[in-house]
Amino acid sequence: MARSEHWIREKAAASINPAQVETVLIQLGEHWPETAQPLADVVEQFPLGEAALLHLFAVSSICAGRLTQDPDSLLWLCQPQICGAPRSYAEMLGYLRRSAGNAIADQGFSALRFWKGREMTRIALRELANVAPLEETTAELSQVAEICIRNVFEHWDAEFRQQYGSPKAEFAILALGKLGGGELNHSSDVDLLFLYSEDGQLTAHISYHEFFNRLGKEILETFSTRHRAGSLFRVDLRLRPEGSAGPLARSLASMENYYAGFGETWERLALIKARGIGGSRELAYEFLRQHQPFIYPKSPSPDLLDEIASIKRRIERDIVGADKLERDVKLGRGGIREIEFIVQTLQLIHGARHPFLQETSMLKALRALRQLDLLPRDEVLTCDNT
Numbered sequence: 001m002a003r004s005e006h007w008i009r010e011k012a013a014a015s016i017n018p019a020q021v022e023t024v025l026i027q028l029g030e031h032w033p034e035t036a037q038p039l040a041d042v043v044e045q046f047p048l049g050e051a052a053l054l055h056l057f058a059v060s061s062i063c064a065g066r067l068t069q070d071p072d073s074l075l076w077l078c079q080p081q082i083c084g085a086p087r088s089y090a091e092m093l094g095y096l097r098r099s100a101g102n103a104i105a106d107q108g109f110s111a112l113r114f115w116k117g118r119e120m121t122r123i124a125l126r127e128l129a130n131v132a133p134l135e136e137t138t139a140e141l142s143q144v145a146e147i148c149i150r151n152v153f154e155h156w157d158a159e160f161r162q163q164y165g166s167p168k169a170e171f172a173i174l175a176l177g178k179l180g181g182g183e184l185n186h187s188s189d190v191d192l193l194f195l196y197s198e199d200g201q202l203t204a205h206i207s208y209h210e211f212f213n214r215l216g217k218e219i220l221e222t223f224s225t226r227h228r229a230g231s232l233f234r235v236d237l238r239l240r241p242e243g244s245a246g247p248l249a250r251s252l253a254s255m256e257n258y259y260a261g262f263g264e265t266w267e268r269l270a271l272i273k274a275r276g277i278g279g280s281r282e283l284a285y286e287f288l289r290q291h292q293p294f295i296y297p298k299s300p301s302p303d304l305l306d307e308i309a310s311i312k313r314r315i316e317r318d319i320v321g322a323d324k325l326e327r328d329v330k331l332g333r334g335g336i337r338e339i340e341f342i343v344q345t346l347q348l349i350h351g352a353r354h355p356f357l358q359e360t361s362m363l364k365a366l367r368a369l370r371q372l373d374l375l376p377r378d379e380v381l382t383c384d385n386t
Contacts (some may be wrong), residue, residue, distance in 0.1 A: 017058035027068040052129035105155040113229035141184040173278035180273030194249035216248035296351035
């Protein structure tokens, strides 16, 4: 290292987690490229400030681990054009393609996993440095997830079509939850629905249903597989019709039959967030168009409103618990989940009369409710700040 152990102890002592920062700096020094700018200069001249970088080391063992395993990632991060501004979907995807070329899927998607780790670290750093507002952070995290999902899907779709032949049917991936709203956070699961356009027979032994369910299973296994290059995202398909008991993928007609005959109120609320993120855009659009009357009923009945209230009580009783209702910032009263529940309920009730409310983003829907005077301005500001 270019500086003494005293320098490391001095930098670590000024942080909120001295032991972790000291370990990170030692490990970086041990693996620092010989031809690179000295580590001490990189830290002290970091474009977003030395304090921001050391704070990242202190509070995120995951980000720190990525950097100690690959110090070149820190050299990449210290470029002002990388850490100094948000990156669009096109910029992120362009960097992935330049760095990985045609090898994105090789060795268990190693290049994709490495790219994801770099982008997640960059986003976390900008958030901790207070240069990225919440909406920018969640939007960029959502972009990273979408790029991962699309690349995994496109690879396996091509592999399956080469191996089994090509069904005369389209496939779409819809996001629900926070990804559907483009508001993913660092710890979010990715909620998905798999959909294909129509049933049919691909070969004498393989139906379209079997083909697309095998494809869905391969996508799911890729995301759940542990890898030395890092994880992708936790994918959750339990919001699909019939939950874990149902098939991974359903045809458009099967989806329509299910929601028309068995769809529950909580599924209406979940589908408010539905957004196509992979595969056929036309199929995703048709699904949403077809189910719009289910998601946004023109005349919500008293029974529907009673069921919404019942869902809220069940969440408080079974998920939060009476002892945590006043203390749990995420799930308790006045917490993030309650705000989301209120917004989605108002969207469900008023969305048919006010298409402006048919918005997957919770923050945008919240502001739309204010513009339509469906929530008092002071309550919207309180929720928005939360």
